[in-house]
Amino acid sequence: MSNSYEGMVPSVPYLKIDSTGEPYIAGSQCGKCGQIFFGERTICARCADRTSMQAMRLGETGKLYAYTVIHRSFPGVKTPFVAATVELDGGGVLKGTLLEVEPDPAKLAFDMPVRTVFRDSGQKDQDGRPYLNYYFVPAGA
Amino acid sequence: MNDIYVVGIDMIRFGRFPDRTPPQLAAEAALMALDDAGLSITDMQALYCGNLMQASNMVGQRLLREIGQTGIPVVNVANACATGATAFRDGWIAIRAGLYDMVLAVGVEQMGKGLLGGTDRGGFVTEGAIGSDTMPAMFAQIGLEHQRKYGTTFEQFAKVSVKNHHHSTLNPKAMYQVETPLEQVMASEMIAYPNTKLMCSVNVDGAAAAVIASEKAVRRLGLMDRAVRIRTSVMTSNPFAEREFAMPDFNAVTRLASKHAYEAAGIGPDEINLVELHDCFATAELVHYENLGLCGEGEAGRMIDSGETALGGRIPVNVSGGLLSKGHPLGATGIANIYEVATHLRGKAGARQVEGARLGMTHVVGGGPGMGSACAIHILEKV
Ligand SMILES: [Zn+2]
Numbered sequence: 323m324s325n326s327y328e329g330m331v332p333s334v335p336y337l338k339i340d341s342t343g344e345p346y347i348a349g350s351q352c353g354k355c356g357q358i359f360f361g362e363r364t365i366c367a368r369c370a371d372r373t374s375m376q377a378m379r380l381g382e383t384g385k386l387y388a389y390t391v392i393h394r395s396f397p398g399v400k401t402p403f404v405a406a407t408v409e410l411d412g413g414g415v416l417k418g419t420l421l422e423v424e425p426d427p428a429k430l431a432f433d434m435p436v437r438t439v440f441r442d443s444g445q446k447d448q449d450g451r452p453y454l455n456y457y458f459v460p461a462g463a
Numbered sequence: 464m465n466d467i468y469v470v471g472i473d474m475i476r477f478g479r480f481p482d483r484t485p486p487q488l489a490a491e492a493a494l495m496a497l498d499d500a501g502l503s504i505t506d507m508q509a510l511y512c513g514n515l516m517q518a519s520n521m522v523g524q525r526l527l528r529e530i531g532q533t534g535i536p537v538v539n540v541a542n543a544c545a546t547g548a549t550a551f552r553d554g555w556i557a558i559r560a561g562l563y564d565m566v567l568a569v570g571v572e573q574m575g576k577g578l579l580g581g582t583d584r585g586g587f588v589t590e591g592a593i594g595s596d597t598m599p600a601m602f603a604q605i606g607l608e609h610q611r612k613y614g615t616t617f618e619q620f621a622k623v624s625v626k627n628h629h630h631s632t633l634n635p636k637a638m639y640q641v642e643t644p645l646e647q648v649m650a651s652e653m654i655a656y657p658n659t660k661l662m663c664s665v666n667v668d669g670a671a672a673a674v675i676a677s678e679k680a681v682r683r684l685g686l687m688d689r690a691v692r693i694r695t696s697v698m699t700s701n702p703f704a705e706r707e708f709a710m711p712d713f714n715a716v717t718r719l720a721s722k723h724a725y726e727a728a729g730i731g732p733d734e735i736n737l738v739e740l741h742d743c744f745a746t747a748e749l750v751h752y753e754n755l756g757l758c759g760e761g762e763a764g765r766m767i768d769s770g771e772t773a774l775g776g777r778i779p780v781n782v783s784g785g786l787l788s789k790g791h792p793l794g795a796t797g798i799a800n801i802y803e804v805a806t807h808l809r810g811k812a813g814a815r816q817v818e819g820a821r822l823g824m825t826h827v828v829g830g831g832p833g834m835g836s837a838c839a840i841h842i843l844e845k846v
Pocket residue numbers: 352353354355356357366367368369370371
């Protein structure tokens with residue numbers, strides 16, 4: 323599996339590729355209040371502690387907390403799609419697009435288990451390198 | 464003897480004015496408010512001008528070029544959808560501080576059509592790839608969070624639009640004056656479930672203005688007959704909320720503001736006779752019933768079903784038509800809401816008058832994905 327993401331550029335700063343070539347969602351945990359954030363940061367937004375933030379990797383499974391089915395978006399964006407808010411197992415809340423489900427509220431359940439996957443987004447940067455992005459899919463998929 | 468009052472207030476009819484500029488729209492509203500008070504720009508000691516889309520372009524100074532350059536201090540304010548209320552509150556603060564006796568607050572916006580939200584930073588396009596940053600999407604998820612907790616239905620959310628569109632048929636200053644039956648609201652184009660097009664606020668151009676005065680000035684000028692007391696003015700930014708980095712928060716920020724507002728005014732929600740709250744989307748109105756303490760936790764769906772928030776109900780909400788039907792020119796909204804409540808407290812709201820209104824509340828909340836939020840609440844009292 324290693325190096326399969328070689329030459330790809332992470333879509334957002336909190337999506338990282340480690341030295342073995344594996345992608346992950348970077349997070350931070352406050353040592354004082356325990357709050358977990360996505361992305362790297364040094365000061366806690368919850369308790370304002372400046373000294374105890376630790377970098378961590380966020381979990382890759384979680385539950386669907388809330389969602390919406392987008393039927394109209396900005397020009398050029400393909401619809402419909404499911405915009406999701408996921409509570410990750412082990413802490414942290416992440417937004418993302420939920421794939422491999424029907425974009426129909428009747429087919430979506432609160433708390434349905436999902437997992438994070440890393441895929442070529444189909445977009446390229448100005449040097450022609452593909453952007454690597456993260457998505458959610460139903461945990462069974 | 465140290466109370467602070469609105470002595471003049473008005474708004475232009477909201478609509479689309481592509482051939483006019485924000486300073487021109489602001490000037491019209493400013494002159495209407497000054498006329499309402501029987502005063503002149505030369506009586507004003509400072510100007511607080513709220514505008515979002517041209518925040519770097521000195522709209523306040525350009526407004527004075529239209530109506531009189533008296534050399535007074537001008538503060539240009541931008542604070543998302545709380546922009547107008549922030550300008551108003553800054554004027555209130557200055558009078559409360561004793562710096563001035565009379566100031567003008569103006570809110571104005573000229574909007575394009577289409578979806579709001581997001582900002583194109585170049586590079587990777589997150590929209591569709593990492594959820595959605597449209598405003599309808601944000602408030603759709605907030606609505607479904609309420610559904611998750613309490614089982615609130617698409618139909619209950621849709622009823623908010625039916626009610627507010629009905630109210631606006633009684634408001635000649637609203638963008639729309641058209642009834643929208645429930646079936647029509649639910650069958651209109653789905654934008655972001657559960658918000659259909661008729662459950663999204665209307666992007667319009669608009670301006671509103673208020674003359675704010677100290678009690679000393681009101682008495683000296685004999686303006687008490689048209690005065691409305693500002694019982695309290697509060698503002699909050701979003702306190703830390705568990706999921707806000709993924710899902711912007713408009714609940715905690717409103718709850719904190721309403722707590723401060725009721726404490727400062729020394730009253731409870733059951734004493735409020737009408738509310739203009741931030742119904743930028745139909746889903747938002749229901750969550751704010753609970754955030755503002757108008758009903759108990761989980762009761763918002765029942766409350767819209769029962770008609771308690773319709774004109775004639777226990778606590779009418781958005782009798783102006785709200786942002787959904789009166790329209791939502793971002794920077795003007797906060798002062799337009801104050802205009803609506805003040806008009807009822809003066810007993811001059813015509814067909815939509817809330818009978819016997821003594822205390823009214825205005826609420827706006829602004830923000831966006833990755834930004835945070837701002838909430839302003841004003842409680843106004845009949846003199
Ligand atoms: Zn902390």
